[in-house]
Amino acid sequence: MYRSGHAQIQEAECLLCDVAAETSVHLFKDCTIVKEFWRIGSLQDIIPSVSNVCLTDWVWLAMDVLDNDQQALFFSNLWAVWAERNKRVHERVEVKRNRGQTKWECPPSERLKLNIDGAFNGSSSSGEIGVVVRNENDVGIAAVTRSFKHARSALNMEFEACYLVSAKVGLILILRAILSYLLLP
DSSP states (O other): OEEEOSSOEEEOBOTTTSSSBOOHHIIIIIOHHHHHHHHHSTTTTTSOOOSSOOHHHHHHHHHHHOOHHHHHHHHHHHHHHHHHHHHHHHHHHSOOOOOOOOOOOOOOTTOOEEEEEEEEETTTTEEEEEEEEEOTTSOEEEEEEEEESSOOOHHHHHHHHHHHIIIIIHHHHHHHHHHHHHTOO
16 A cells, blocks of 8 residues: 655555555555454455455355355454454544544434444453444334453454454344234334
């Protein structure tokens, strides 16, 4: 990847490992930090470990061997890596501003709002996640929490929350729609 300033475009070191040049293949696949992230996840033995392949080909190879749930997890992992990288980019170049407290607002009519969060306790290496779905009247539609006795990081817990949403909450919403339909007068 290249970062552009106003003056010049230059190749930069990876913001995660600070060892190699940051390319898309390095960032998502070959970085030592990201390799550890992939290793601790449930996809470690499934994702192809091929070398000398572009990112696009690697993603397509992964899609060939992953089922739908695993694909959702795979793309959630890619997003988590990208989000962590961007967080580090912006922390280096932006001054953090105090935004103050923001108040939760109901979603628009006939829509649902989904809130997710993950927490990590470094002293016990444990974590927890939570998911809440509410409607336009602030009525809870679904809520899920889960504890993890073994967690690696806050990023790991955020990822687990995203995975839970993609794999479980979708099913809950489908069941809710079916029940609503069946209970109509």
